[in-house]
Amino acid sequence: xxxxxxxxxxxxxxxxxxxxxxxxxxxxxxxxxxxxxxxxxxxxxxxxxxxxxxxxxxxxxxxxxxxxxxxxxxxxxxxxxxxxxxxxxxxxxxxxxxxxxxxxxxxxxxxxxxxxxxxxxxxxxxxxxxxxxxxxxxxxxxxxxxxxxxxxxxxxxxxxxxxxxxxxxxxxxxxxxxxxxxxxxxxxxxxxxxxxxxxxxxxxxxxxxxxxxxxxxxxxxxxxxxxxxxxxxx
Amino acid sequence: xxxxxxxxxxxxxxxxxxxxxxxxxxxxxxxxxxxxxxxxxxxxxxxxxxxxxxxxxxxxxxxxxxxxxxxxxxxxxxxxxxxxxxxxxxxxxxxxxxxxxxxxxxxxxxxxxxxxxxxxxxxxxxxxxxxxxxxxxxxxxxxxxxxxxxxxxxxxxxxxxxxxxxxxxxxxxxxxxxxxxxxxxxxxxxxxxxxxxxxxxxxxxxxxxxxxxxxxxxxxxxxxxxxxxxxxxx
Numbered sequence: 001x002x003x004x005x006x007x008x009x010x011x012x013x014x015x016x017x018x019x020x021x022x023x024x025x026x027x028x029x030x031x032x033x034x035x036x037x038x039x040x041x042x043x044x045x046x047x048x049x050x051x052x053x054x055x056x057x058x059x060x061x062x063x064x065x066x067x068x069x070x071x072x073x074x075x076x077x078x079x080x081x082x083x084x085x086x087x088x089x090x091x092x093x094x095x096x097x098x099x100x101x102x103x104x105x106x107x108x109x110x111x112x113x114x115x116x117x118x119x120x121x122x123x124x125x126x127x128x129x130x131x132x133x134x135x136x137x138x139x140x141x142x143x144x145x146x147x148x149x150x151x152x153x154x155x156x157x158x159x160x161x162x163x164x165x166x167x168x169x170x171x172x173x174x175x176x177x178x179x180x181x182x183x184x185x186x187x188x189x190x191x192x193x194x195x196x197x198x199x200x201x202x203x204x205x206x207x208x209x210x211x212x213x214x215x216x217x218x219x220x221x222x223x224x225x226x227x228x229x230x231x232x233x234x
Numbered sequence: 235x236x237x238x239x240x241x242x243x244x245x246x247x248x249x250x251x252x253x254x255x256x257x258x259x260x261x262x263x264x265x266x267x268x269x270x271x272x273x274x275x276x277x278x279x280x281x282x283x284x285x286x287x288x289x290x291x292x293x294x295x296x297x298x299x300x301x302x303x304x305x306x307x308x309x310x311x312x313x314x315x316x317x318x319x320x321x322x323x324x325x326x327x328x329x330x331x332x333x334x335x336x337x338x339x340x341x342x343x344x345x346x347x348x349x350x351x352x353x354x355x356x357x358x359x360x361x362x363x364x365x366x367x368x369x370x371x372x373x374x375x376x377x378x379x380x381x382x383x384x385x386x387x388x389x390x391x392x393x394x395x396x397x398x399x400x401x402x403x404x405x406x407x408x409x410x411x412x413x414x415x416x417x418x419x420x421x422x423x424x425x426x427x428x429x430x431x432x433x434x435x436x437x438x439x440x441x442x443x444x445x446x447x448x449x450x451x452x453x454x455x456x457x458x459x460x461x462x463x464x465x466x467x468x
Contacts, residue, residue: 026262028260028262028263029262035252038393069343070375102423111398122399150410150414151414151418153411153414154392154411154414154415154418156395156399157392157393157395157396157399157406157411157415158391158392158395159391159395159397160394160395160398161391161392161393161394161396161398162392162395162397164345164394164395164398165356165394166388172391175390176384177387177391180384180385180387180388180400181388181391183422184385184388184419184422184423185418185422187421188417188418188419188421188422189418
């Protein structure tokens with residue numbers, strides 16, 4: 001391994017360790033000593049990569065933002081209806097949150113404005129949802145009277161609630177929560193011709209690799225693996 | 235005013251001031267000096283009423299819990315259908331959150347487990363929602379296949395999301411957010427015979443007193459007034 005490879009690995013290990021500390025103790029209480037210890041490096045190594053705690057938090061947020069944006073744009077080609085793609089992207093983001101402590105911690109830090117808020121991930125998420133609803137509207141997939149703007153607010157509220165409730169109980173990120181949500185929303189959202197066509201459980205096959213494992217990875221080892229796999233995607 | 239009346243007033247003023255500090259700066263960063271200054275009393279007076287910051291936070295949570303429980307049980311007699319009562323209680327709680335900084339701060343402290351979590355207000359809220367859905371089921375008000383348990387999870391997620399999003403933008407607590415939510419959910423929830431019967435905007439008249447003013451009180455003075463009015467109810 002070259003010196004540069006080692007530096008990249010150390011930086012990723014620090015980001016993962018910091019995310020775990022932020023998730024467990026919150027930004028204010030997380031300590032730099034435990035972050036470097038968790039990454040298996042000295043505090044000198046931490047300070048080589050990051051000036052202070054705010055810089056580590058910014059790196060966690062940054063990694064989370066990249067992973068979430070990638071999950072938002074990934075997916076089917078244009079042959080799947082826009083409403084199905086909307087359902088699918090919510091399941092994809094939930095799987096990502098489930099598997100990757102960096103994404104969970106980064107999203108939470110961003111919501112709390114801990115790193116000074118250079119981006120607003122909830123606003124980006126709403127824009128993603130609203131964009132898909134607008135496309136659904138253009139394609140005649142929405143029921144009469146359903147507007148992308150107001151519907152995106154409802155979807156933002158429900159998915160934000162799931163993310164916040166999952167901080168105490170990861171089961172909220174498992175497939176049934178979102179499936180129940182879509183089962184209740186879709187009949188009102190979808191044009192009559194799409195009745196029964198859009199699958200509330202999502203239409204994407206769930207890969208069994210660690211980054212997208214379905215059930216919640218509860219043990220630290222599995223989570224660390226999932227985190228590594230997630231980060232390696234970026 | 236008797237000495238006892240003054241003590242009660244001072245305690246309420248400290249609770250309100252602490253709630254405002256917790257809301258603005260978070261539990262960890264809120265300082266006792268600013269809390270006593272905000273209540274117009276000395277730090278000695280604060281320590282006469284509360285041993286430490288955790289005790290003040292516990293009092294804020296306690297006041298919020300009482301107000302929320304009262305809002306949950308208030309309302310119509312048995313002549314209004316259970317689904318309408320469910321819609322109405324969500325609007326009532328949103329108005330309470332809108333008007334009263336103590337309720338907002340107490341609910342948030344409870345969600346973050348700041349005061350050691352002697353109660354779980356989100357669990358209580360879910361039980362309230364599920365109880366009304368179970369009553370709706372008994373009365374034949376639910377559509378086929380709708381279960382109180384899974385539906386209460388969706389309502390909990392959506393209302394939790396609204397509460398969290400409102401921390402940055404109070405407009406989320408205004409009537410349209412909840413009305414849009416119910417407009418999308420009710421057609422799937424309600425038995426066909428109730429189509430168009432349940433009002434998603436709520437069926438209760440909105441009183442114009444400060445504690446339940448409809449539009450969001452944005453200025454500090456109006457909020458302080460609303461807070462006083464809210465606390466006086468308990």
